[in-house]
Amino acid sequence: MRGFLAGTLLGLTLAVLPQVARAQSTVYRVYVANESSDLINRVAFTPGEGAVVEKEIAVGVMPGDNDGAHGLSVSPDGRYWYVTIAHGTPYGYVWKFRAGPDTLVARTRLGLFPATMGITPDGQFMLTANFNLHGDMVPSDISVVYTPEMVEITKVRTCLMPHGSRVRPDGVKQYSACMHSDQLVEIDVGTFEVTGRFGVAPGHERPMAAHGEMEGHGGMGDRVCSPTWVEPGLGTRANLVVYVACNRNQEILEVDTERWEVSRRLATGKGPYNLEVTGDGGRLLATLKGEQAVAVFDLESGREIGRVATSRPVTHGVVASPDGRYAFVTNESVGSVRGTLDVIDLETLEVVATVELGHQSGGIDFWPGPPAPGGVR
Numbered sequence: 615m616r617g618f619l620a621g622t623l624l625g626l627t628l629a630v631l632p633q634v635a636r637a638q639s640t641v642y643r644v645y646v647a648n649e650s651s652d653l654i655n656r657v658a659f660t661p662g663e664g665a666v667v668e669k670e671i672a673v674g675v676m677p678g679d680n681d682g683a684h685g686l687s688v689s690p691d692g693r694y695w696y697v698t699i700a701h702g703t704p705y706g707y708v709w710k711f712r713a714g715p716d717t718l719v720a721r722t723r724l725g726l727f728p729a730t731m732g733i734t735p736d737g738q739f740m741l742t743a744n745f746n747l748h749g750d751m752v753p754s755d756i757s758v759v760y761t762p763e764m765v766e767i768t769k770v771r772t773c774l775m776p777h778g779s780r781v782r783p784d785g786v787k788q789y790s791a792c793m794h795s796d797q798l799v800e801i802d803v804g805t806f807e808v809t810g811r812f813g814v815a816p817g818h819e820r821p822m823a824a825h826g827e828m829e830g831h832g833g834m835g836d837r838v839c840s841p842t843w844v845e846p847g848l849g850t851r852a853n854l855v856v857y858v859a860c861n862r863n864q865e866i867l868e869v870d871t872e873r874w875e876v877s878r879r880l881a882t883g884k885g886p887y888n889l890e891v892t893g894d895g896g897r898l899l900a901t902l903k904g905e906q907a908v909a910v911f912d913l914e915s916g917r918e919i920g921r922v923a924t925s926r927p928v929t930h931g932v933v934a935s936p937d938g939r940y941a942f943v944t945n946e947s948v949g950s951v952r953g954t955l956d957v958i959d960l961e962t963l964e965v966v967a968t969v970e971l972g973h974q975s976g977g978i979d980f981w982p983g984p985p986a987p988g989g990v991r
Contacts, residue, residue, distance in 0.1 A: 642935050643981045644942045645695050646955055647683040648972030655971045659957050665967040671716045685730040686977035689737045698728040704748055710764055714984045720764035724757040732779040732788050734803060741788045743776040753828040758806050768806050772799045773828045778843035783852045791841035791858060795829055798858055812874055814839040816863050821874035839863050843888050849895020859886040878916055882909050888931050892938040899941050901929045908943055920963035925954045931978040944975040
């Protein structure tokens with residue numbers, strides 16, 4: 615009898631263990647904006663099991679046209695997520711949702727074609743680049759939004775086609791790239807004034823007057839940077855450097871923001887577009903829009919340590935999990951073919967999961983998930 619009971623208990627234990635292991639598996643979640651579908655996908659990835667679309671959220675108000683869900687950012691505390699509705703009539707908006715239930719909290723009108731967003735570490739302010747694809751090429755601006763009330767408190771005029779808005783870890787400065795001015799622009803978050811301007815035209819990289827020329831380096835030959843993204847350093851490089859993706863010149867510039875000089879150049883493939891530094895500051899990830907790939911750099915040595923092919927063309931956005939184990943990459947795809955999300959294992963540098971999303975998958979951010987019982991994550 616005793617042997618029978620022992621065998622039965624062992625059998626039950628072996629049957630239950632896989633279920634317990636699955637229940638304890640880490641689940642990673644991201645939100646993705648699909649610009650040509652006006653849909654947001656919430657995707658859950660479980661290592662060893664794959665990625666699934668957990669939820670689909672419709673955005674936009676123009677039934678006869680795409681509103682253009684472009685940039686997406688999750689608040690630092692994970693309670694909210696924001697999406698820029700780029701196209702507008704003519705002005706765009708930013709929408710605020712409560713993460714988890716994914717219910718709309720507020721909508722705020724911004725400028726012409728609002729694109730990427732940078733949020734201060736305390737979550738109080740959002741700085742959104744108004745990319746401005748409308749009409750003549752004229753200097754555009756950064757919208758500053760007070761997020762608790764979702765009120766635009768000012769616009770800061772910067773340059774032609776600002777993009778890649780990011781706030782550095784200490785929350786003191788915000789940076790953006792000027793695609794058609796070939797500039798890096800710094801804004802002081804305390805005063806909301808431009809406090810630095812750096813020219814990134816190849817061979818002519820130099821500091822510029824903060825309140826000087828907004829239209830950039832004209833007449834300097836055919837070589838241009840055409841910067842699409844600015845990513846602040848983390849770890850030992852936090853608040854000291856930013857990384858600028860030179861989309862046309864196939865390189866990433868590491869810019870020392872204290873000395874205002876290029877400290878390193880990282881050669882890339884075609885069309886570096888979005889950038890992400892892992893949480894420990896050790897690696898830099900760059901989507902290569904023209905190569906259907908992601909380049910991975912070791913920031914200690916400055917070497918590219920791997921290039922990972924993605925599942926579909928026009929590779930766009932990238933975000934790393936906070937533990938630095940996985941990268942989540944969006945691919946817009948072409949024509950009527952739907953976009954995808956790829957999950958890359960940053961230890962093996964291999965794609966370990968792919969899931970099909972909406973059309974023109976682009977903006978992406980990581981969501982830490984719902985709070986645990988008692989309100990602790």
